[in-house]
Amino acid sequence: MDALANLLDGPRARGAFLLRSVLTPPWSVRIADLAPLTLVHMVRNDAWIRTDDGPARLLRPGGIAVIRGPEPYTVAGDRDTEPQIVIRPGQVSTDPDGDELCERMDLGVRTWGDDPGGAGGPVGESPASAVMISGTYQMRGEISSRLLSALPRVLVLSGDAWSSPLPALLSEEIVRDEPGQEVVLDRLLDLLLIAVLRTWFARPETAAPAWYAAQGDPVVGPALRLLHDDPAHPWTVAELAARTGVSRAALGRRFTDLVGEPPMAYLTGWRLALAADLLREPDSTVASVARRVGYGSPFALSSAFKRVRGVSPQQHRERTAPAS
Structure with a gap:
């Protein structure tokens, strides 16, 4: 995808x-x-x-x-x-x-x-x-x-x-x-x-996000698809580079230039965006969401979530829950 x-x-x-x-x-x-x-x-x-x-x-x-x-x-x-x-x-x-x-x-x-x-x-x-x-x-x-x-x-x-x-x-x-x-x-x-x-x-005149334009790049586009297809995979820059046929340095430089951040930073943002959406599902738990987005434990997800978003997964769930 x-x-x-x-x-x-x-x-x-x-x-x-x-x-x-x-x-x-x-x-x-x-x-x-x-x-x-x-x-x-x-x-x-x-x-x-x-x-x-x-x-x-x-x-x-x-x-x-x-x-x-x-x-x-x-x-x-x-x-x-x-x-x-x-x-x-x-x-x-x-x-x-x-x-x-x-x-x-x-x-x-x-x-x-x-x-x-x-x-x-x-x-x-x-x-x-x-x-x-x-x-x-x-x-x-x-x-x-x-x-x-x-x-x-x-x-x-x-x-x-x-x-x-x-x-x-x-x-x-x-x-x-x-x-x-x-x-x-x-x-x-x-x-x-x-x-x-x-x-x-x-549309060419649209101020679309940088990652959208980067999808057409012969190196960064495949790397983005790999990250989006399987965000739970334990990706490294080395593996992404090998899968896209370039060196680690070349991938890191090209990815950062076109997307605006390094591959692993992008992956973290993507995982946490997925987690934020999944946490709204009534039957989800922090542990189940952690597994689905590539974190080894609920603690690891909670730490990353709070570091990047400023709140814990539980606080996020409470803030975004529909009013009863």
Whole structure:
């Protein structure tokens, strides 16, 4: 498995929050739900995505944005429109004063907004209304930490930059009320996220992580695949060099130049990123995780985890556990 495949192996939506919004202009929604990641697919009319610390990004019909949390942001029909709606933790919608809007703006199955024609489905909606579909991963454990760290705050992929049947399929499925529909929508959201990120990482202008570009190198690429295929193996620079057909010095120098850190430092980071994700699994133990990521004992994993991440594996598990 290559490094990108490992990176994209993380998304696992579990009861993700998916919503079709139908909003009449001027509209503006402040998202303060603390979610780790949200996809927004613009179906009709434009939207601006504004963060508190970056430039506004335009999302046109057919485009998809991936927005990394938990910091708040605003989605609006106009760049300067002040928010009239606030989405809070638990996907509770209120006005800016805190009065709930959920029931008042309910338009049917997974549909919400202020266009009265939207209650009758797309046929009754005003052409002036903005229509967008959002899918929100609600817990950090659903998205691997290594994936989140590789993403910009806001990623926008225009509709003409790629071709996929997934947005249309999601638009069709989101308003259905069938047995097992939640699972169908979770898997569609995962597939859409993976498809968008794979397209985005492949674009030459993308500020992708250094290891992504290094995958194409004839020496470093195979070394990365070896590390990702079997992180539990007791790798040494000497063995990696032998397997890739170069000297230890040549591999160490080339790997550091292209990836930004030596091979063993990269391996440690990869192992601990895997461990951080595995520790969120309810049945895992520090001992079982240690074995899976290449540490000889729970103590060895705990020592490395605390040295690099500043907390013990148990503290990490408690901090990332979903609220009951």
